[in-house]
Amino acid sequence: MPSLQVEGMTHYFGGLRAVHGYDLRVEPGQIRGLIGPNGAGKTTIFNLVTGRYTPTEGRITLEGEEITGLEPHKIASKGLGRTYQNLRLWRHMTVLEHVKLARYSKIGYGLVGAFFGTSRRHREEAEIEERANTLLELVGARHFADQVVTSLPYGAQRRVELARALATEPKILLLDEPTAGMNLEELVQMMDIVRRIHDELGLAIFLIEHRMKIVMELCDVIQTLVFGQVIAEGTPNEIQRNPAVIDAYLGKDVVT
């Protein structure tokens, strides 16, 4: 059973057709890439899959269970984690609070526990905190735990966002340009971390990326999107040689 499957998804913004007849099948443990020129509809596809928009047509299933049209928080708690292209961190909250909050749907102590500070709450909060610290360790941000996110360097903010997405216990992780705006050092670190979470947690990963080097190195299968339509799908090698992709996106210089 595929981790994530999208069949015949089409979406209109008013009269504008942003995505047309999109199909996707991500197998468990696979790393998938989505490339394409600006405005091709890549982020729209993420927003459709995560429930921020409801597709005009089409069907989305997560491990066989249909999630089309569900609210974003329901889809997220069923096991679909994501990060954003332009970081969406909560500016007044600490790093640890970010990661802890992503466990929201797994909290069992309820309002009574929250109001009266029951022993069950203390136990669960301690568990959540331990788990959050492990994840921060994994992305190398443990030493930032008590800092407010806005005081962190950019690369670290990206890693915190990743840890936050992991805390939702995703079965598949959607990364929207995980290396955007990073310098070389941060970039290498981020690639390392993505590989590590893939290996250690066995997650399926679906990522949008503009840096070809990263897409080619990380991904098993790559889709190329132009004007909301997939024009090519294949292994990095196939994509690099595909004349339609070269024409629309890569440009001739890359291959020569």
Added chain:
Amino acid sequence: MGVESGAIPVKAGRMGSLVSKARAWYSGVPLLGWLLGVLVAVALEHILGRRVARALGMSKEPVLFGFVTMLRDPALLPSAVLYVLLIYLLPIAAVARLTAQLTNRLAATLLSLSSGVSSAVHLGLIYGALHLWSDLSDYRLLLVRLTLIAIMVTLSLNLVNGYMGEFSCSHPGFMALGAYTASVFTVILFVDDRVFGAPLLALPPLLGQFVFPIALILGGVVAALGALLVAVPSFRTRGDYLAIVSLAFMFIVKSLIENLEIVGGPRGLQGQPDWANLPTVFLWAVACIWIINNFVRSTLGKALNAVRDGEMAANAMTVDTRRTKMVAFLFAAFWAGVAGGLFAHVLRYVNPGTFDLKKLAEVLAMVYLGGLNSVMGSIVGAVGFNLLSEALRPLQIIKWMIIPVLLILVMIFRPTGLIAFREFDVQELIRPKGEPQQH
């Protein structure tokens, strides 16, 4: 900014070193020591206050730290200052410093028993001081109770306007709902009233203390139901909707009550039993602070901050944002309702005119003065605003020029309020300070 901060130390050099010396000297005093000092000072006033006041040329103890006295009769300014120095400042400073070692050891012992026991002892001391202080005049008693109620209202509004980052204007409306519900309940059941006739249950007054919480909770629940009416249409989207809908709600509640002849219409409702005494109000205020503080420090409560700082991301991180907003708004309204019920029973009279724009301005001022997203901020805001408002009362109309100017200054220099975005950590507050902590 840089130039200014460079200039200040030069000017305040000597003062600065004195202040820092005093600060170092007193850094080892735990909260317990300060509270003990306050208690001693208040007890001293009980015993010696009248005599000291007479000796200084005043007819009786200055009622509010000398402010009212000196504003009424500027010639008494030296006496008032001297009184405050002799009765309050010096004893507190002396006791706090001299008993520091003892209180530190005591604080450590209490904390090792359990933080609950330690908190209870601290609260006991606070209550003792408030009780003795307000024992000396009815005015003080009223002020203390109204201030405690103001803390509850401020804190509950901070939940929505600070923690959740929405802008709600309906708190006076919720207070009115709570005040009237609780009042009608107690008046019908327990009081021989003109309108409602003989009491349904002629319970002995002592039992009333046990029924009173039911009346207050009922008031809170009705206020929360009112909040539901506001929340359902306005939480579909973010933005100014809540501000507008909640403002409308406040006016609707006010005119509704004004037109309900059965509860006295614009004339108001009176004759509430005298159950909102100091211990009752104190306990409710403590419960309110404790529960709200518990909530905002839990991960469920932190969801409010996430909704404020980025609702979309919160939703994508499994947070049910709609439910979160509803719960917080209803919860805040509940406490406003309880506070309203207490308010009506403290004054033993309630009329719809109380819950108007002026009340709203007051509550908002307390929230924004004290600081957003902060329990301590709300306490400081409510206490500060109430004391200031009372202290400046002799200035009459000029008071309403001074307070807004102060608010504007706060907004300029601390845009989010005096103590904003700070966690209220009771453990940290009650722990022993200074040397004894090391071993």
